[in-house]
Amino acid sequence: xxxxxxxxxxxxxxxxxxxxxxxxxxxxxxxxxxxxxxxxxxxxxxxxxxxxxxxxxxxxxxxxxxxxxxxxxxxxxxxxxxxxxxxxxxxxxxxxxxxxxxxxxxxxxxxxxxxxxxxxxxxxxxxxxxxxxxxxxxxxxxxxxxxxxxxxxxxxxxxxxxxxxxxxxxxxxxxxxxxxxxxxxxxxxxxxxxxxxxxxxxxxxxxxxxxxxxxxxxxxxxxxxxxxxxxxxxxxxxxxxxxxxxxxxxxxxxxxxxxxxxxxxxxxxxxxxxxxxxxxxxxxxxxxxxxxxxxxxxxxxxxxxxxxxxxxxxxxxxxxxxxxxxxxxxxxxxxxxxxxxxxxxxxxxxxxxxxxxxxxxxxxxxxxxxxxxxxxxxxxxxxxxxxxxxxxxxxxxxxxxxxxxxxxxxxxxxxxxx
Amino acid sequence: xxxxxxxxxxxxxxxxxxxxxxxxxxxxxxxxxxxxxxxxxxxxxxxxxxxxxxxxxxxxxxxxxxxxxxxxxxxxxxxxxxxxxxxxxxxxxxxxxxxxxxxxxxxxxxxxxxxxxxxxxxxxxxxxxxxxxxxxxxxxxxxxxxxxxxxxxxxxxxxxxxxxxxxxxxxxxxxxxxxxxxxxxxxxxxxxxxxxxxxxxxxxxxxxxxxxxxxxxxxxxxxxxxxxxxxxxxxxxxxxxxxxxxxxxxxxxxxxxxxxxxxxxxxxxxxxxxxxxxxxxxxxxxxxxxxxxxxxxxxxxxxxxxxxxxxxxxxxxxxxxxxxxxxxxxxxxxxxxxxxxxxxxxxxxxxxxxxxxxxxxxxxxxxxxxxxxxxxxxxxxxxxxxxxxxxxxxxxxxxxxxxxxxxxxxxxxxxxxxxxxxxxxxxxxxxxxxxxxxxxxxxxxxxxxxxxxxxxxxxxxxxxxxxxxxxxxxxxx
Numbered sequence: 072x073x074x075x076x077x078x079x080x081x082x083x084x085x086x087x088x089x090x091x092x093x094x095x096x097x098x099x100x101x102x103x104x105x106x107x108x109x110x111x112x113x114x115x116x117x118x119x120x121x122x123x124x125x126x127x128x129x130x131x132x133x134x135x136x137x138x139x140x141x142x143x144x145x146x147x148x149x150x151x152x153x154x155x156x157x158x159x160x161x162x163x164x165x166x167x168x169x170x171x172x173x174x175x176x177x178x179x180x181x182x183x184x185x186x187x188x189x190x191x192x193x194x195x196x197x198x199x200x201x202x203x204x205x206x207x208x209x210x211x212x213x214x215x216x217x218x219x220x221x222x223x224x225x226x227x228x229x230x231x232x233x234x235x236x237x238x239x240x241x242x243x244x245x246x247x248x249x250x251x252x253x254x255x256x257x258x259x260x261x262x263x264x265x266x267x268x269x270x271x272x273x274x275x276x277x278x279x280x281x282x283x284x285x286x287x288x289x290x291x292x293x294x295x296x297x298x299x300x301x302x303x304x305x306x307x308x309x310x311x312x313x314x315x316x317x318x319x320x321x322x323x324x325x326x327x328x329x330x331x332x333x334x335x336x337x338x339x340x341x342x343x344x345x346x347x348x349x350x351x352x353x354x355x356x357x358x359x360x361x362x363x364x365x366x367x368x369x370x371x372x373x374x375x376x377x378x379x380x381x382x383x384x385x386x387x388x389x390x391x392x393x394x395x396x397x398x399x400x401x402x403x404x405x406x407x408x409x410x411x412x413x414x415x416x417x418x419x420x421x422x423x424x425x426x427x428x429x430x431x432x433x434x435x436x437x438x439x440x441x442x443x444x445x446x447x448x449x450x451x452x453x454x455x456x457x458x459x460x461x462x463x464x465x466x467x468x469x470x471x472x473x474x475x476x477x478x479x480x481x482x483x484x485x486x487x488x489x
Numbered sequence: 490x491x492x493x494x495x496x497x498x499x500x501x502x503x504x505x506x507x508x509x510x511x512x513x514x515x516x517x518x519x520x521x522x523x524x525x526x527x528x529x530x531x532x533x534x535x536x537x538x539x540x541x542x543x544x545x546x547x548x549x550x551x552x553x554x555x556x557x558x559x560x561x562x563x564x565x566x567x568x569x570x571x572x573x574x575x576x577x578x579x580x581x582x583x584x585x586x587x588x589x590x591x592x593x594x595x596x597x598x599x600x601x602x603x604x605x606x607x608x609x610x611x612x613x614x615x616x617x618x619x620x621x622x623x624x625x626x627x628x629x630x631x632x633x634x635x636x637x638x639x640x641x642x643x644x645x646x647x648x649x650x651x652x653x654x655x656x657x658x659x660x661x662x663x664x665x666x667x668x669x670x671x672x673x674x675x676x677x678x679x680x681x682x683x684x685x686x687x688x689x690x691x692x693x694x695x696x697x698x699x700x701x702x703x704x705x706x707x708x709x710x711x712x713x714x715x716x717x718x719x720x721x722x723x724x725x726x727x728x729x730x731x732x733x734x735x736x737x738x739x740x741x742x743x744x745x746x747x748x749x750x751x752x753x754x755x756x757x758x759x760x761x762x763x764x765x766x767x768x769x770x771x772x773x774x775x776x777x778x779x780x781x782x783x784x785x786x787x788x789x790x791x792x793x794x795x796x797x798x799x800x801x802x803x804x805x806x807x808x809x810x811x812x813x814x815x816x817x818x819x820x821x822x823x824x825x826x827x828x829x830x831x832x833x834x835x836x837x838x839x840x841x842x843x844x845x846x847x848x849x850x851x852x853x854x855x856x857x858x859x860x861x862x863x864x865x866x867x868x869x870x871x872x873x874x875x876x877x878x879x880x881x882x883x884x885x886x887x888x889x890x891x892x893x894x895x896x897x898x899x900x901x902x903x904x905x906x907x908x909x910x911x912x913x914x915x916x917x918x919x920x921x922x923x924x925x926x927x928x929x930x931x932x933x934x935x936x937x938x939x940x941x942x943x944x945x946x947x948x949x950x951x952x953x954x955x956x957x958x959x960x961x962x963x964x965x966x
Contacts, residue, residue, distance in 0.1 A: 288500055339531075349523065359537060385515070422504040435510065
């Protein structure tokens with residue numbers, strides 16, 4: 072009984088939070104729309120809160136799931152749309168569309184996790200297809216920002232590594248739970264090799280970190296974790312010695328001011344933006360965040376800090392921390408090894424990716440070009456992040472089913488025994 | 490199952506730790522470097538704001554207007570060209586030629602970036618262009634001009650490059666900071682830009698020089714701290730030979746001081762004695778002592794951007810260690826840091842953070858910031874500081890710094906003559922660091938003269954300038 076009460080109360084709190092978030096975005100978009108006097112702005116002021124409401128309230132009606140995780144996801148997606156509308160409206164429109172599609176894709180992922188209990192049949196197609204996808208940009212891709220990681224097909228462009236990410240976690244979780252070490256190891260190494268060839272070191276780092284920590288989650292071997300870490304450190308050192316662009320990245324990280332006109336320009340502009348925001352920010356619609364190169368993807372966190380301030384930036388970090396907490400809790404409650412690994416894998420990927428990009432922007436670690444989940448502009452990135460949340464939600468809904476089943480049985484037993 | 494849950498918990502904890510790292514590092518960076526990043530001359534936000542906001546005034550400590558924006562929007566400086574030139578490195582030139590002058594480093598106040606929400610809203614409705622904050626500095630305009638004039642008053646230093654810093658040793662307030670050659674900010678002609686003397690360079694804060702014998706203060710402090718019988722050390726400067734094979738240590742001008750101890754060696758500035766002391770103290774402890782005084786520290790003062798001072802961190806040969814004892818080798822410090830060092834001795838071993846802002850007042854009259862002093866670090870125990878104070882008193886009373894003596898003030902100090910090479914040519918520097926011990930005139934002074942003529946020492950070049958400065962301070966206390 073008490074458990075039910077607690078649930079009801081938290082659902083009530085969640086609902087209030089949802090309304091507060093909707094109000095925040097409604098006002099923010101309204102403000103910008105009044106500044107621009109553009110119908111798109113007013114449309115977004117109506118559409119974004121509506122999508123948040125749908126995202127947090129409609130989905131739980133389709134499947135049982137984690138409401139808090141949903142609210143956090145929607146908050147971050149909407150934040151992305153808001154910041155993009157302020158800096159470059161064209162990006163906001165397509166980001167809003169992607170946000171809508173993302174919600175649908177998330178439902179699809181929940182459905183897939185619920186429906187498919189045996190992924191054995193999918194392993195070969197998934198792994199081979201992924202490798203083919205990763206190899207494609209090498210053949211048909213164009214180099215952007217020093218990495219060859221985009222595929223251009225008939226006017227549509229996408230970053231294959233964003234989608235391979237999903238199949239990586241799915242197949243790692245499955246193969247690890249079935250203890251097929253050789254196959255997942257071979258798959259991971261092949262992926263890392265292809266990413267190295269693409270010169271997409273940031274993504275390679277993410278894949279590596281996720282695989283390593285998932286393995287620890289699966290078997291708890293500290294020895295393997297240590298071996299993997301030292302192997303990774305060795306590879307990083309070798310990369311530093313061998314590749315000039317890695318050396319350059321590290322040099323920029325150590326002192327971006329040494330060459331602020333060229334090599335360090337981006338990082339310096341980002342730091343100046345963060346410093347300009349101070350604690351409380353210059354305010355939405357103000358400041359000049361667009362002077363940062365690639366402000367809309369890699370440096371979106373600097374834009375957020377300039378406009379909303381450091382304290383808000385810390386709150387965004389806290390949102391991610393809450394998201395990780397929900398992900399880990401769901402993983403812990405999972406009844407099967409596969410589902411636990413799937414949920415923790417998705418959580419690790421999202422957490423590490425956020426750490427790597429924000430750490431790069433604030434000069435904690437060398438900058439590697441990965442996107443900030445949910446917030447950065449880009450369909451590939453947003454959709455794959457939504458899929459990751461979808462997987463976690465799928466596991467959460469299965470947990471919920473199991474819990475209900477338990478309660479039913481327990482009640483039946485209680486009734487049966489006088 | 491239970492183990493697995495523990496592992497999931499551990500992984501979540503790891504991610505939390507990473508995020509905590511982000512939060513702590515980000516907050517720390519913004520709080521410590523924020524103003525440095527923001528006031529960087531290439532920040533496009535500042536350029537944009539300059540077109541909308543009238544820059545606030547800059548005043549000296551007595552309220553004299555040093556910089557003002559006239560009704561036409563042009564920046565006007567003090568009417569007296571001598572004052573303008575003496576203060577140009579503190580203020581900056583408005584063209585961004587001088588790094589980190591008040592005009593650029595205090596952009597966030599001068600251009601109203603710190604305005605509160607009510608002020609912004611009021612400004613919006615008043616229809617008047619917004620005005621930035623008024624920034625009052627701790628420097629004195631007439632003192633700054635007097636310091637610059639003192640260089641010209643003596644034949645040994647007239648026309649030479651150099652720097653001088655005057656600070657209150659009790660509060661850390663900078664009373665004057667002058668770098669020569671200077672120039673008139675109202676007239677940045679091509680000739681100035683082409684000048685080989687690099688007038689845009691702030692020699693007091695941006696240039697590092699070998700401190701020479703002024704560093705003996707640090708060596709003496711190390712001896713007093715580490716060697717139990719430091720005051721009983723005796724060497725015979727005339728007969729003892731310090732030979733390191735390739736190098737022989739000699740004294741300034743080849744002079745010999747006979748039998749000397751720590752005190753007499755300090756008063757007469759005997760290199761051989763301090764080379765000996767350095768060898769006795771040892772490389773580790775001498776370096777630790779230097780670092781206690783702020784060498785190798787990352788200076789992050791709130792009001793000033795100061796180059797970090799350097800004490801060699803690698804392994805030292807015996808000769809190098811001996812040379813460190815009297816401030817040669819690879820030791821380098823800014824005149825401002827050497828002034829802080831003298832001020833630290835004067836203040837009983839507590840170095841104060843150098844401050845440049847007296848107050849900041851909003852255009853509407855509200856106070857945004859008022860002067861507060863803060864200790865930078867404690868370099869000496871009071872007992873050792875008292876001994877060094879007595880030594881420094883002796884230098885001016887009876888040693889190499891007699892020319893810094895001023896009637897009516899208890900002047901204490903240390904002279905120095907350092908050698909180095911610039912583009913292959915030998916170049917020597919004259920130093921005087923010191924302070925007035927009087928309670929009603931608590932000022933420390935550091936004077937540096939670049940490129941001394943042959944036969945001129947710190948005692949005969951920098952000390953007379955310090956005397957002029959102390960005389961001014963005595964007459965205006």
